[in-house]
Amino acid sequence: MQVQRAEKAMQLMRRAGHKVGLMTWNTLMAVCQSAADAPAAMRTLQLMTAAGSDVVPDIITFNTALGACVRGAAWHHATTVLERMQQTNIQCALSPTDPPIRSLLPRIGTESLSTLV
Numbered sequence: 001m002q003v004q005r006a007e008k009a010m011q012l013m014r015r016a017g018h019k020v021g022l023m024t025w026n027t028l029m030a031v032c033q034s035a036a037d038a039p040a041a042m043r044t045l046q047l048m049t050a051a052g053s054d055v056v057p058d059i060i061t062f063n064t065a066l067g068a069c070v071r072g073a074a075w076h077h078a079t080t081v082l083e084r085m086q087q088t089n090i091q092c093a094l095s096p097t098d099p100p101i102r103s104l105l106p107r108i109g110t111e112s113l114s115t116l117v
Contacts (some may be wrong), residue, residue: 003040006031022055028065038074045084063093069071 006028013020027050032041045065048057057065062085069078085092 003031003035003037007040007043010090020055022058022061025055026064029061029068030033031073032096033064033068036071038069038077042077042080045081047108057088059090059093062088062090063101064091 010028029044048055066081069081
């Protein structure tokens, strides 16, 4: 419910012509992480990078999206986020020793985050 309200607020801001900056996008991503809502995090990344957007996801954006995926046990989405982080040379702020990350590594076929980021 939280995520839906935050997404609706973002839509209303954009429709009203308000410039939505990186901090606002990262706040929406933080709501996704709090709710462990990986699909919403992926939608947010997609909207941020859509044609015509002048906002570029940063280290906070990607690490928060990854957190949403890990918390939501959405391993496929987590892999996608890690790949995008690698493509943009953004480092993963989550520790490879964190239990959720340790559980992610075998699912994505690697023993270490260093091979991804």
